[in-house]
Amino acid sequence: MRSEVWQRYGSINGVGAGLRDRQVRDRWLADGTHVQFAVLANAWKETVRDAMADIAANLEAAKVDVRRAISRRTNDPAERKRMFTALKAHQWADDPFLSRQMRKRWRRGRNRTHDQIVVRADQYSTAVDGRGRLWLAVPGLERRRMVKIPLTTTVTPAGTLRLILRGGRVEVHYQIDAAQMRSSQRPCGEATIGVDKGYTEALTDSDGQPHGEQLGDLLTRESDRLKERNRRRAKLRSIANSAALRGDRAKAHRIKANNLGTTKRDRQAARHRARVRTEIFTAVHEVVDKAATVIAEDLTKRFTGRKQLPKNINRRLAAWTKGVTAEALKSVSERRGSALVHVNAAYTSQTCHRCGAFGRRSGDRFHCTSCGVVWQADVNAAINILHRVGDPDIALHTPHHKVKQILQDRTDRHRTRLPVQDSSPATAGRRAKHPNRSTTSNK
Numbered sequence: 001m002r003s004e005v006w007q008r009y010g011s012i013n014g015v016g017a018g019l020r021d022r023q024v025r026d027r028w029l030a031d032g033t034h035v036q037f038a039v040l041a042n043a044w045k046e047t048v049r050d051a052m053a054d055i056a057a058n059l060e061a062a063k064v065d066v067r068r069a070i071s072r073r074t075n076d077p078a079e080r081k082r083m084f085t086a087l088k089a090h091q092w093a094d095d096p097f098l099s100r101q102m103r104k105r106w107r108r109g110r111n112r113t114h115d116q117i118v119v120r121a122d123q124y125s126t127a128v129d130g131r132g133r134l135w136l137a138v139p140g141l142e143r144r145r146m147v148k149i150p151l152t153t154t155v156t157p158a159g160t161l162r163l164i165l166r167g168g169r170v171e172v173h174y175q176i177d178a179a180q181m182r183s184s185q186r187p188c189g190e191a192t193i194g195v196d197k198g199y200t201e202a203l204t205d206s207d208g209q210p211h212g213e214q215l216g217d218l219l220t221r222e223s224d225r226l227k228e229r230n231r232r233r234a235k236l237r238s239i240a241n242s243a244a245l246r247g248d249r250a251k252a253h254r255i256k257a258n259n260l261g262t263t264k265r266d267r268q269a270a271r272h273r274a275r276v277r278t279e280i281f282t283a284v285h286e287v288v289d290k291a292a293t294v295i296a297e298d299l300t301k302r303f304t305g306r307k308q309l310p311k312n313i314n315r316r317l318a319a320w321t322k323g324v325t326a327e328a329l330k331s332v333s334e335r336r337g338s339a340l341v342h343v344n345a346a347y348t349s350q351t352c353h354r355c356g357a358f359g360r361r362s363g364d365r366f367h368c369t370s371c372g373v374v375w376q377a378d379v380n381a382a383i384n385i386l387h388r389v390g391d392p393d394i395a396l397h398t399p400h401h402k403v404k405q406i407l408q409d410r411t412d413r414h415r416t417r418l419p420v421q422d423s424s425p426a427t428a429g430r431r432a433k434h435p436n437r438s439t440t441s442n443k
C-alpha cells in the first residue's frame, strides 16, 4: 500500500501540488482502490496518512537545497521573498527557475518502508495478565479479532503506536513527552562552552575535557567486525552461487537460508547503534552539566540532499555518528534548557587559537608554526569554535574561501604589529589552563 501511495502521489502532481492525505482517502473510497489490499478501514487510512507524511518529508528535504539555490541566484529581497513564498505554497511548478530546481533536486522517490503499521491511540488496548505480564492487543485483518502481543516491558505504551516487524519480533514505538524524562529535570550549567566533535571521543570541550571517550573503540571494533563479516558473507555467497550453477539447488538454498540471513545481522546492527547513541548522549549531557550555552559546528549542514552515505565503512560510520551528535546536541539542549549556538567552523582545526596563524595537524597534535606551540588538536579546535561566536567578520554562512582570506589578513596584521614572537609569560599561562594532553599523559 505504501508503494502504491508513493507511486501515485510521490511526485510533482501529487504531494508536490499540495495534495492532502484526506483527499487521497476520499479518492480511494470513491474508486475502490483500497479493496485490493483487504485490510480494515482504519489500517489502510492510517497507512495512507503515514506514507503521505513520508513523501512530504522527502519533499521538504529537497526544498532546503532549493532555498539555498534561490539565495545564490538573486540578492533582490522582493524577488527572494516571492520565490520562497511560491515554494512554500506548492506553487513552484509555474515558475521556470523553481520548477527546474525542484525537478533537479526532488527525484521521484520510492517507498523503502515494508515492515510497519501505525495504530491510532483509540484502536488498541493493553492488559496485565495473572503473572504480571503486559499484553498489547491491536486490530488484525478481521473485524473484532484482535492480535495479542506479549511485551517485554512493564511500561504501558501510550498515544499513536508504530509497530515494526523486525527479525520475527514486534517493536512497539511511540512518542513520549520529553518533559517527563528524568534527564530533563537535570538543570544545565552556567558556563559558555565550545565543543568539537571527534572520532576517538564524541566531543572535546574548550576546557580541554574529552567526553564520550569510548566512541573511537566502539566504531573501530564495529568497522573491523563488519569488514570480516562482509568478507565471510561474500565467500559463502560465491559457494552458494557455484552450487546453484552445478545444479545443487538444495545446497544453495541451505546456505542462503542458514548463513546469509538478515535476522542476526540486523539485531547486531541495532545493538551497536544503541551503544553508540548512549555514548554520544552521555557525552552531550556531561557538556550540558557545565554549560548554559554550547557553541558547536552545525553538524547537520553537509547531510541535506546527500542521497547515500559513503561506501567505505569507516566513513559511513563517521558520517552516521555525526548525525547522532547533531541530534543529541539539539535534543539535550532543548530538554535541559541550555542554548545551542551554531557557528561557522571553517579552519577551526587548522588555526592556532592563541595567535590565529595557520598551523599543521599531525594525528591528535596541532603545531603552530608561528608561535611554536603544540596543542592537543581537538582542544585547540574547540577553543576556536568558542571564539567564533563573537567573531565580527565570520558569520554562520560566510563561505569557506572568504573565511580563509579573513584569517590570513588577521595573521598578516598581527605579524606586523608583533615582530617578536613566543616565550612570553602569556603562553605559559594559557598552556597551564589548557594542558596539552598528548604530552601530560601517556595515552
Ligand SMILES: [Zn+2]
Pocket: 352, 353, 354, 355, 356, 357, 368, 369, 370, 371, 372, 373
Ligand atoms: Zn600560534
